[in-house]
Amino acid sequence: MVSKKVEAALNKQIVLEGESSQFYLSMASWAENQGYVGTAEFLYRHADEERQHMLKLVRYINERGGIAKIPSIAEPPVEFESLTTAFENLLKHELKVTAEINNIVHTCLEEKDYTTHNFIQWYVSEQIEEEATARGILDRIKLTGSEKGGLYLFDRDLENLTGGSISVPDAGK
Ligand code: FEO
Numbered sequence: 001m002v003s004k005k006v007e008a009a010l011n012k013q014i015v016l017e018g019e020s021s022q023f024y025l026s027m028a029s030w031a032e033n034q035g036y037v038g039t040a041e042f043l044y045r046h047a048d049e050e051r052q053h054m055l056k057l058v059r060y061i062n063e064r065g066g067i068a069k070i071p072s073i074a075e076p077p078v079e080f081e082s083l084t085t086a087f088e089n090l091l092k093h094e095l096k097v098t099a100e101i102n103n104i105v106h107t108c109l110e111e112k113d114y115t116t117h118n119f120i121q122w123y124v125s126e127q128i129e130e131e132a133t134a135r136g137i138l139d140r141i142k143l144t145g146s147e148k149g150g151l152y153l154f155d156r157d158l159e160n161l162t163g164g165s166i167s168v169p170d171a172g173k
Pocket of ligand 1: 130
């Protein structure tokens with residue numbers, strides 16, 4: 001059985017994962033309308049993954065005798081200035097998610113809830129990957145600049161990216 005404190009921490013994380021999903025969905029829709037088809041595909045997939053992260057928490061809380069709360073989610077931005085700002089926002093958001101996951105780890109240890117501590121390790125690992133992916137994409141955009149041919153290749157590469165890292169060419173070569 002989860003304690004009230006752990007239940008509250010996990011319910012808070014449901015909100016954040018739900019916000020992530022809607023945020024990436026909004027970015028995907030924006031990218032699609034800008035003609036960045038590959039980027040849109042990547043972000044649509046990512047939005048689905050975030051929904052799975054949320055669902056995993058809902059089911060875990062209920063399984064452990066708590067009550068999962070399904071929240072209403074604030075409307076994400078509709079417009080993004082550029083691909084760079086969109087992915088800068090994404091990285092910022094992921095850093096916030098990581099910080100919150102770390103807080104949950106802390107709460108689990110305080111509450112001596114080693115079962116939830118074990119469960120949350122999946123999210124700890126996932127965040128390492130998500131941050132690395134976001135940083136890789138941003139590095140790649142910065143190297144590409146606004147040059148059309150480069151952006152076309154970037155967009156095509158992103159379409160096939162299923163997580164993990166994106167290859168970033170060495171700037172000096
Ligand atoms: Fe589920 Fe990207 O955090």
